[in-house]
Amino acid sequence: METVLAPSPHLRSPDTIERVMYTVLIALVPGSLIGIYFFGLHAIRVMLISIVGCLVLEGFVLKLRGRDISPLKDGSAILTGLLLAMNLPSSTPGWMVIVGALVAILLGKHVYGGLGYNPFNPALVARVFLLISFPVAMTSWPEPKPFTFSLDTVTKATPLGEMKTNLLMTGSIGDIANIDLMAPFLGNFGGSLGEVSALALIAGGLFLLARKVITWHIPVTFIVTVFVMTGMFWVINPQKFASPVFHILTGGLMLGAFFMATDYVTSPVTNKGMIIFGVGCGAITVFIRLFGGYPEGVSFAILLMNSVTPIIDQYTKPRTFGYLREKKVVA
């Protein structure tokens, strides 16, 4: 028997990239199931195309780069595929999903050198690319209908979209402020197929927290910032601004805060940095939602914060043990 001359430490925790990725995938199951429940076969179709697309492209790119294709098993491509799908309307045409997968794997990940080196969240790069390139398709949201497995769908605006339109047309957000908030909580509202149920996403997020795959710093600060800022505007003018509860339950906030902003590679490594990152994501989201051209700002906010992550890391380096701050001498 060969003895191994491995460097210390000889004990290692059982954590692996695989464990992390598959735990996140498990945490996404409730959100995906709710998506399937409300958007039926189309949801399944988009998810399948996206996941298979990402996997095939990942394998292809690895081969092309002359790499071993073992990273296919690490779960990261599947996760990117699922997250991309969850960020798309269930009516997205198949070819468009494939374009998304291509952008995610190629432009989002491998041009930088693959997993670990990408500065931006690949699924979000793809989603924003599609949103800018195909604005109409990307903002036609099928109406949620439990257990409809028919393939024709009626489109419906998202609550955030409707709010923005009302605001532009009439100067007031209108009835939308009074909708029953149980709908977005449970998932019965228009939106991307994986973002509609705050309940399911929070459940998944709590699971990740319990498994210590993520820490509270990013999701909590992200959500609280959105809540507090939209709350302030709402108190000032409830005619023009929706309630903070409405804001945290609608749109892609829960999906973004728990699953996209917490992406290891593209978020800061220090706790302090994560807090700054979460607050930044929240503030940008609110500004886009309330004052920007798009009704929703979660994706843009996260991508913008991704771009400043290296700077945040640089400035939130912990104080090394023994490097005491100079104490001011009181005369």
Place this chain on the structure above:
Amino acid sequence: MKSQFRGGVHPADSKDTDKEAVKTLPLLELYLVSLSQHIGSPAEPIVSAGDKVLKYQEIAKPTGFISASLHAPTSGTVKAVEPSPHPSGRLIPAIVIESDGEDREFDISTNSDPNLEKGPEVWNDMVKNAGIVGMGGAAFPTHVKLSPPDDKPIELMIANGIECEPYLTADHRLMLESPELVAVGLRLTMEMVGAKKAIIGVEANKPDAIETFRSFDLPPDVEVAELPVMYPQGAEKQLIYALLGKEVPKGGLPMDVGVVVQNVGTLAAICEAVTKGKPLVERIMTLGGSVPAGPGNYLARIGTPLSDIVKQTGGMKGPAARIVSGGPMMGQAMTSFESPVLKGTSGLLVFGPGEMKALNQRACVRCGACVRVCPVSLMPQTLGNMVEWNIFDELEQNHINDCIECGCCAYVCPSDRNMVQFIRQGKAEIITRGQKI
């Protein structure tokens, strides 16, 4: 003021041998007393091939201030002074002693102070003459630590009974079986450094050891502190922080905050050196892991080939895939059992195939786990990446030299990055660069 030191990890403590009383290994035929037993310059042999030696006789002298002498572990003949196996994997000169089987002793009574009358100055010389070094693993010459300069007054002596490395139980057994040696050693060192107070620090997974000390009639200035289990609490600076909430300033020593820390094994050796004049020629070590047939705690003479320990304890139950000298977190992996026991060898661990995580080192995914666990508050992932990408210029700015190589960062890394190896490589590069200029 007690605090939790920052970071740290909780590996399963696997103290399977903590109920095994210390057994003495039989006298062997051959001992390899390595000249590099300690931090600092190696010892210089004062015997040569063919010389007859007695047990306890000095066989090598210290060279320079930070060094320690060596003594014969038994009586016999010096066979050679030649490059021999060493846990580091390199061949390092050792004094090879062939035992005559009689174990005749050199008269050590003249150099002792059984009634403790001679005073701290003399005791310090006795410690020096006994070749004592830190037995917790670092192997720093003890007399140096016990001679703080006059401008560093020492208030507190800490007896380190933490033994935070999983598997190791040698200090634990020593505290249970010979607590009086530790207590007397502590008393002596307190006087040597002029400390008014002392704390015996023990982790909560050794309640019987804590009980033992508490049941002693210790003077009121000696406190027994129970600390929660956390690796690497046994590291000096982390222990001081955990007990006092004080940070040893960068590049400094415990004496900079008025503290001296001594491992409990070292304290016992100090007691033996002063009261009986015994040089350090044996130590308790743990034989552990799943493979040895006779795991336990053994009193082994310094220089005992590890292969003999395995042989004398019933051999191995199966194939060895990983052989470690020391603990599983900071110990040195070896390819064979050829090397000998050193003064700092706290354990020999042998693991079978498939027991250790099969590492698949990949790029850092920036999960931040290493940053959270680093007890020194470094950014290990940055250091690892810099070394991997050959960016050596900023390593020092990122305080690489403050890394204590505890391995917490590598322990948690989901990308299985060999962080400690990267960091050692980085430190070595800094040294080579410094020499070029």
